[in-house]
Amino acid sequence: MPDLGKYSVEVLSAYGLTVLLLxxxxxxxxxxxxxxxxxxxxxxxxxxxx
Amino acid sequence: xxLWEYANPKKFMQTSERLLPYVAVLTAVCxxxxxxxxFFFTPDDFxxxxxxxxxxxxxPSAMMAINAWVMMLVTSxxxxxxxxxxxxxxxxAAAPVGVTMTLIALVTxxxxxxxxxxxxxxxxxxxxxFLILFLFYLGYMALWQAIxxxxxxxxxxxxxxxxxxxxALLSRYAVNFWNQGLHQGASLSLxxxxxxxxxxxxxLLICLAGFVLLFVLLVLIRARTEIRLRRLQAIEMxxxxx
Amino acid sequence: xxxxxxxxxxxxVRAGGGFGLGLAFFLIVTVLVPFGVGPxxxxxxxxxxxxxxxxxxxxxxxxxxxxxxLDFEDGSLxxxxxxxxxxxxxxxxxxxxxxxxxxxxxxxxxxxxxxFLNLPGQGYLWIVVSLGLGTPALSMxxxxxxxxxxxxxxxxxxxxxxxxxxxxxxxIFGTETARRGAEGLASSTPxxxxxxxxxxxxxLLPFAAAAAIRINLR
Numbered sequence: 001m002p003d004l005g006k007y008s009v010e011v012l013s014a015y016g017l018t019v020l021l022l023x024x025x026x027x028x029x030x031x032x033x034x035x036x037x038x039x040x041x042x043x044x045x046x047x048x049x050x
Numbered sequence: 051x052x053l054w055e056y057a058n059p060k061k062f063m064q065t066s067e068r069l070l071p072y073v074a075v076l077t078a079v080c081x082x083x084x085x086x087x088x089f090f091f092t093p094d095d096f097x098x099x100x101x102x103x104x105x106x107x108x109x110p111s112a113m114m115a116i117n118a119w120v121m122m123l124v125t126s127x128x129x130x131x132x133x134x135x136x137x138x139x140x141x142x143a144a145a146p147v148g149v150t151m152t153l154i155a156l157v158t159x160x161x162x163x164x165x166x167x168x169x170x171x172x173x174x175x176x177x178x179x180f181l182i183l184f185l186f187y188l189g190y191m192a193l194w195q196a197i198x199x200x201x202x203x204x205x206x207x208x209x210x211x212x213x214x215x216x217x218a219l220l221s222r223y224a225v226n227f228w229n230q231g232l233h234q235g236a237s238l239s240l241x242x243x244x245x246x247x248x249x250x251x252x253x254l255l256i257c258l259a260g261f262v263l264l265f266v267l268l269v270l271i272r273a274r275t276e277i278r279l280r281r282l283q284a285i286e287m288x289x290x291x292x
Numbered sequence: 293x294x295x296x297x298x299x300x301x302x303x304x305v306r307a308g309g310g311f312g313l314g315l316a317f318f319l320i321v322t323v324l325v326p327f328g329v330g331p332x333x334x335x336x337x338x339x340x341x342x343x344x345x346x347x348x349x350x351x352x353x354x355x356x357x358x359x360x361x362l363d364f365e366d367g368s369l370x371x372x373x374x375x376x377x378x379x380x381x382x383x384x385x386x387x388x389x390x391x392x393x394x395x396x397x398x399x400x401x402x403x404x405x406x407x408f409l410n411l412p413g414q415g416y417l418w419i420v421v422s423l424g425l426g427t428p429a430l431s432m433x434x435x436x437x438x439x440x441x442x443x444x445x446x447x448x449x450x451x452x453x454x455x456x457x458x459x460x461x462x463x464i465f466g467t468e469t470a471r472r473g474a475e476g477l478a479s480s481t482p483x484x485x486x487x488x489x490x491x492x493x494x495x496l497l498p499f500a501a502a503a504a505i506r507i508n509l510r
Contacts, residue, residue: 005094007101007165014161015089018107018154022264025150029268033275040278043285185457192450193440205507206440210454213436213500217458220489224461227482228468 059277062136066270073267080260087253104162106254110261111154115183118148118265122190123215126208136277138204141211142194143272147265149187156180175226182221186214200280293377293385300389303362314351314394315401321347322405333410340409341470344419347405348398349430349463355394356434357451359386360442360505369442373509379502387428387435387498395427411474418473422486426466429490433458436497439504462489 004011088106095102122141129138159177160170171177193210197203325343329335363369372382402423403416411419437455441447468482 004100004103007099010101010161010165011103014104014107014158015085017157017161018111021150021154021157025147025268026264028146029271029275033271036275036278036282040282040285043282043289046289047285182457182460185453189450189454189457192453196441196444196447196450202443202507202510206504209500209504209507210440213497214458217461220461221457221464224464224485227485228464 059136063274063277066274070267070270073263073270077260077263077267080256080263082260084253084256084258084260088257092249092253098166101162101165102250104158105250106257108155108158108162109254110258111151111158112180113258114261114265115148115152115155115180117262118144118151119183119186119211119215119218121269122148122211126211129204130208130212135204135280136273138208139276139280140269140273141208142204143276144265144269145187145191145194147268147272149184149191151261151265152180152184152187156184173229175222175229178225178229179222182225183218186218190214200283293381296372296377296382296385297389300386301392304358304389304393314355315397317351317354318347318398318401318405321350322408325409336410337412337474340406340411341415341419341422341474342467343409344402344406344411345423345426345463345467345470348395348402348423348427349459351398352390352394352427352430352434353452353455353459355390356438356455357441357448359390359435359438361438364442364508369505370509373506379505380498383435383439383501383505384494384498387432387494387501390435391428391431395423395431399423399427414476415470415474418479419470421473421483422466422469425469425483425486425490426462429462429486429493430459432490432493432497433462436501436504439501439508442505443508462486465489 085106089103092103094100122144125137125141125144128134129141156177159180163172163174163177164170167174190207190210193207194203197206321343325339326336329339360369363372373379375382377385399420402419403411406416406419434455437451437458440454441451444450465482465486469479469486472479472482
């Protein structure tokens with residue numbers, strides 16, 4: 001960890017919040033993608049059978 | 051090979067599927083290299099101390115916040131003129147990523163501003179403009195959510211994006227006018243480094259590339275999800291009707 | 293077109309038409325603010341132009357969903373779409389009717405409410421001028437927002453969210469005009485910008501709003 005001096009709280013919280021937000025949007029994107037993909041596969045299977 | 055070929059959803063799905071792994075790897079590399087370099091291996095600024103390190107996330111996120119909206123504007127126009135569904139869905143896909151970038155820009159801007167101005171929120175023209183942009187994003191996303199018919203939603207949100215873009219530009223000018231009386235100092239231009247020496251510049255460039263690639267990656271994934279969702283909704287509607 | 297205007301005006305003024313609602317809300321804001329910030333005369337005098345503008349803006353916002361909703365629900369909007377008047381004209385008339393029943397009364401009432409807020413003497417002219425120049429823009433922008441959300445049940449909150457960022461330039465230049473005028477400074481620049489915004493929105497937004505209505509009626 002570099003010596004952040006008197007701004008360590010600011011720098012760390014800025015980086016921390018950024019990482020959090022980027023992880024949040026990435027996770028939400030991925031999870032939604034998987035869910036819709038699963039739902040579509042099920043629907044297409046129903047289409048083929050029914 | 052014309053870009054218009056990718057307007058075909060099937061072609062888009064195939065091409066994006068092939069591209070995704072490469073984009074993902076490049077994104078990870080750029081972000082890791084850029085942010086680590088910036089955080090660990092750059093010196094402090096004599097004026098701003100170590101807080102200058104926030105530049106490596108504030109500037110790229112702010113740029114992407116604007117670029118995302120511009121991309122939405124272009125894809126909305128393409129939808130209105132050429133009715134390519136992929137275009138409309140790409141705009142829809144980009145909005146949540148854009149709003150996240152805007153939020154990051156706002157939060158890091160406020161945190162960076164605190165030691166400089168002594169307050170977490172100052173109605174600085176730049177921060178205020180980003181707050182207004184944030185509201186534009188929210189309204190755009192809310193309108194997509196509110197309308198059931200996908201084509202109607204695409205049309206109305208495109209019109210909103212167009213009109214909103216004009217007003218966003220107007221707001222930028224208005225906000226600068228509004229704030230000019232209070233702060234004259236150059237201390238407000240946090241993201242204009244007068245002397246961007248190489249030491250700061252290269253990691254910044256890599257971070258910029260990383261954020262751009264992350265945007266592309268996330269929008270590609272989201273657009274694919276939207277295309278699948280459209281197909282899913284079509285199947286479900288057919289099932290419901292009989 | 294005149295008949296459409298008279299019809300809308302009559303509908304607005306009738307009981308339940310919401311004509312007095314805007315004024316009443318404006319009054320409420322004017323009365324509540326001193327309770328909120330304290331009765332200190334100097335402070336009130338400084339913020340009076342801004343409060344009056346924000347109050348007028350919120351009062352305008354209140355009545356926006358009424359612009360197309362009733363006609364949409366009973367099918368009159370479809371009829372208007374097939375009428376010989378172009379939809380752009382219909383939209384413009386609707387915006388005018390909204391202004392006549394909301395913006396204009398607010399503009400005229402502002403000096404009276406300014407008294408409650410200790411508005412400086414020079415400010416009375418400028419609050420009327422700025423509101424007079426700016427409220428037509430608020431009505432036209434609001435009509436555009438209403439056109440976007442016309443099909444939605446309970447679209448009022450969404451409408452406010454859509455319209456709010458669009459209102460910012462008008463609000464900024466409006467309050468700057470009023471504030472500078474009240475302090476005796478030169479206010480021609482913001483006033484010109486305000487007039488420019490109003491003229492621009494009146495010229496261009498009818499097309500966007502008409503497009504939105506047509507999309508919603510499909």
